[in-house]
Amino acid sequence: MTRSSPSIPAGAEEFLHSHGWADARIEPLAGDASFRRYFRVHLEGGRAILMDAPPPHEDPRPFVEVARWLTDRAFTAPTIHALDLERGFVLLQDFGDARMREAIDDDPAVTLPLYEAAVDLLVALRAHPPGELRRYDRAELQREAALLTEWYCPAVGVAVDVEGYAAAWDAVLGRADAQVPVTVLRDYHAENLMLIGPERTLGLLDFQDALAGHPAYDLVSLLQDARRDVDPTLEELMLTRYRAATGEGDAFMDAYHVLGAQRNAKIIGIFTRLWRRDGKQRYPGLCPRVWSYLERDLSHSALAPVARWFAANLPPEWRGDPMVIAAAKGLS
Structure with missing residues (x-):
């Protein structure tokens, strides 16, 4: 796995490895006003977003639940590829950069x-x-x-x-x-x-x-x-x-x-x-x-x-x- 920044959260490499992203390159993205951080993960032409929502400051469960509720009703929310709720990691669909x-x-x-x-x-x-x-x-x-x-x-x-x-x-x-x-x-x-x-x-x-x-x-x-x-x-x-x-x-x-x-x-x-x-x-x-x-x-x-x-x-x-x-x- 290629690191592009020393700010990659502890445990992220292990999480990605366990879900088939062992050789991925991790690129930090701009954060928001919370403790959550986001990283773009690249692997063999594919990519995803890694959300780091570290406990106890953040809890990724509500995001996952609402995302699934929205997609079940045909709204376009990110698909959840993998998650580790205890460590606050969520691997989700990358919507790109067009806002x-x-x-x-x-x-x-x-x-x-x-x-x-x-x-x-x-x-x-x-x-x-x-x-x-x-x-x-x-x-x-x-x-x-x-x-x-x-x-x-x-x-x-x-x-x-x-x-x-x-x-x-x-x-x-x-x-x-x-x-x-x-x-x-x-x-x-x-x-x-x-x-x-x-x-x-x-x-x-x-x-x-x-x-x-x-x-x-x-x-x-x-x-x-x-x-x-x-x-x-x-x-x-x-x-x-x-x-x-x-x-x-x-x-x-x-x-x-x-x-x-x-x-x-x-x-x-x-x-x-x-x-x-x-x-x-x-x-x-x-x-x-x-x-x-x-x-x-x-x-x-x-x-x-x-x-x-x-x-x-x-x-x-x-x-x-x-x-x-x-x-x-x-x-x-």
Whole structure:
């Protein structure tokens, strides 16, 4: 086996050897915001992806279970070739390097058809009752929203009304209760949608945190993408497309904006935590975009209690890149 990096995890060679990849070359790939790492494995013209999801920080079981649930229903998730759950190794199908994000960056003319395909996939997904997944309930939504007050506010040196924050969310989250829950992939955006083959079939990744929740959540992930700008006009077009296909009305739009505000508040907290706790300094710079989405959601009437809290506790001058704000205040 040929190593291309000293970062190959211990036990990976033995795992690959035991599953017929003894002479493979291992190439590290870019990681994500978790403890998971990925490697491309090459052998005699074939290749696969090795996921390293080391316990106790990671558990590959949810990924494997959701991948199988998706493929059983004709969605394009990676085939699982081999796994060692105790050591956190999963050998899976390699979807290649063609992602929706880069395809759009390279050729803006494909923006509309690719977003239409991504929306249509969510329409198809909601036709299936969710798998055996934990509910994405109000307690979970509150816990996630609280990441903003737990991480962002201290980072920028602002003392806020934490109890009032929870109360404001409690006043609006009822609008996002899922009467008929669907499988919510939770990180459904242009960097996690692969383009497979000449037909550019959408391949799904990063769904290990899937829950059973409101169908608007994955639309928010797609149309208020933390990692790339989505034009408001495109967002409206895709919402219209989704609602035309599903018959959803005004209540759905209330849920969309409530979940948009909740998700964006959570992401701001997570990106700040990745900087403050984990030393990942590229994430604070993504926060201004997420703040812009959050402010758009807060302008919706369904968010009035939460909007009042933000106006009183985090006025516009304290919204942005937490690393820049902290440096200006001498906190970093």
